[in-house]
Amino acid sequence: MKSLKSNKLYLHIGPHKTGSSYLQKLLTHHRQKLFEFGISYPDILFSLNGHHKIAHYFRKNTPKEDIFNDLIRLRESSEDILLSSEVFSQLDLKDINALKYFFNGWQIEIICYVRNPSKRIVSFWQETIKQGSKENFWAYSLPHFVKPLSSPILNQGIVIDLYSRVFGKSHVHLIDYDYVYKNGQMLESLLRIIGASGAISDEDIKVNTMLNSEDLELLRVLNIISDGMISPKDNRKIFSRIKNRRIYDTLTKNIRNNMKKIVLGNTQADRAILSRISKLYGDMFVSELDDLQEKSYYISTDLYLCNQTLIKKLKGLQNEIFENLKAGM
Numbered sequence: 001m002k003s004l005k006s007n008k009l010y011l012h013i014g015p016h017k018t019g020s021s022y023l024q025k026l027l028t029h030h031r032q033k034l035f036e037f038g039i040s041y042p043d044i045l046f047s048l049n050g051h052h053k054i055a056h057y058f059r060k061n062t063p064k065e066d067i068f069n070d071l072i073r074l075r076e077s078s079e080d081i082l083l084s085s086e087v088f089s090q091l092d093l094k095d096i097n098a099l100k101y102f103f104n105g106w107q108i109e110i111i112c113y114v115r116n117p118s119k120r121i122v123s124f125w126q127e128t129i130k131q132g133s134k135e136n137f138w139a140y141s142l143p144h145f146v147k148p149l150s151s152p153i154l155n156q157g158i159v160i161d162l163y164s165r166v167f168g169k170s171h172v173h174l175i176d177y178d179y180v181y182k183n184g185q186m187l188e189s190l191l192r193i194i195g196a197s198g199a200i201s202d203e204d205i206k207v208n209t210m211l212n213s214e215d216l217e218l219l220r221v222l223n224i225i226s227d228g229m230i231s232p233k234d235n236r237k238i239f240s241r242i243k244n245r246r247i248y249d250t251l252t253k254n255i256r257n258n259m260k261k262i263v264l265g266n267t268q269a270d271r272a273i274l275s276r277i278s279k280l281y282g283d284m285f286v287s288e289l290d291d292l293q294e295k296s297y298y299i300s301t302d303l304y305l306c307n308q309t310l311i312k313k314l315k316g317l318q319n320e321i322f323e324n325l326k327a328g329m
Contacts, residue, residue: 007080009106010039014086015159018113018177018184020097024049024084026187030200038198040079044070046268049133055087058099061155075103082194091158097168108171110163111193115177116290117154118264119275122297124153129216132232134224137299147278148269157277164281171286174277179290189287213259214252218242221251221305225315230322240319254310258303266292 014020027034031041045053045067054074057067074081089112100108102219112280125133125140133140144151152158164172173193180189187202211219222235230238242248264270270292278289304313 003142006048006105006107007078008194009103009108010080010082010111011108012082012084012111012190013087013163014113015089016086017120017127018115019181020084020086020113021049021150023187023190026203027084028081033199034082034196035079037194037199038080039194039196040056040081042074042077042078042081042083044074050085051083052085052087054083055085055091055188058095058102059087059091059290061091071102075106080194086207088195091162093162093165096162107108108167109193110167110172111175111190112156112163113174113175113180114156114160114277114285116152116265116292117156117270118267119178119295120156121153122264123210126210126216129220130211130236132223132235134220136220136302137322145267145269148273156271157273157280160281160284164284169281169284172281174281174285174287174291176285176287178293179288182290185287193286213245213300214255215239216243217255217259217300218248218251221298221311221314222318223310224305225311225318230318234322234325235318237325238318241321242314242317245317247317251314253308254304254307256298260296260299260301262299264297265294 012020012023028071031043034041042051045051045057047053053067054071059072105299121141121144122137125135125137128135130139144154148154149157160172160174175189177186180186184202188197209301219239221233222230222239223232226235242251272313274292284288
């Protein structure tokens with residue numbers, strides 16, 4: 001049985017596109033270091049460097065005997081525990097209350113990174129392209145910018161509201177992603193919360209490699225012209241091979257010539273959302289707050305798609321490489 005001592009459960013909830021994969025990779029690699037500070041980063045129900053299975057268990061509410069038994073074993077632990085998964089940020093009020101009830105008797109501390117809204121939505125959109133989306137940035141982002149306070153992607157206050165309601169504001173710890181990223185304190189800011197400051201150093205490692213604007217747009221074109229007949233995974237392989245072909249320079253030049261610069265980071269939506277978060281939860285930040293720094297992005301206008309000769313050549317090349325992939329070449 002678990003001792004009467006109130007153990008701490010640190011719940012890093014992400015959310016998505018706030019450096020979670022980077023943090024999880026370091027936490028996994030330095031698990032023993034954390035243990036020396038009295039913190040367990042458990043390998044129970046562990047996958048992809050995080051505790052996504054646990055988060056999905058509470059989100060989907062689909063009990064399975066083997067998972068439940070492992071959760072019981074985790075709950076009976078005598079060490080303080082750190083769990084990490086972006087999926088925790090997708091739990092609704094009922095799910096969060098179920099998690100709290102399951103870990104009854106534990107002191108639960110929530111760790112959440114807060115990122116500039118408009119910069120975060122760019123990262124979300126880029127990820128959808130990698131997963132096969134055909135939408136350009138304008139089509140993807142417009143519904144969110146029309147009603148920014150209702151958007152779970154733009155407004156992280158929605159998640160903060162839920163966890164504060166269940167656990168209380170004093171148990172929710174916020175970290176300004178933009179500030180700690182700029183100052184090389186992504187991991188250290190989390191370690192300070194769990195009482196393991198200095199246990200692990202922030203490292204310059206690449207986890208989710210981002211494509212430049214032209215390459216991302218080229219991948220989106222491949223998604224468009226394959227019309228669902230080629231998987232996103234195969235289109236990414238095709239893209240990698242096209243980069244070694246002569247047509248690549250012509251394609252990216254056409255894309256580059258039809259791009260428009262937009263400036264994000266200090267939009268009306270950014271100001272409204274971050275002002276509300278600062279007003280309601282400003283005292284919950286454990287890091288300095290970053291200024292609203294503007295950043296330029298180059299986004300396609302889609303005009304290059306009118307060059308049917310070029311698109312036809314790309315389609316032929318896509319089919320050729322796809323057939324080679326199927327043949328194992």
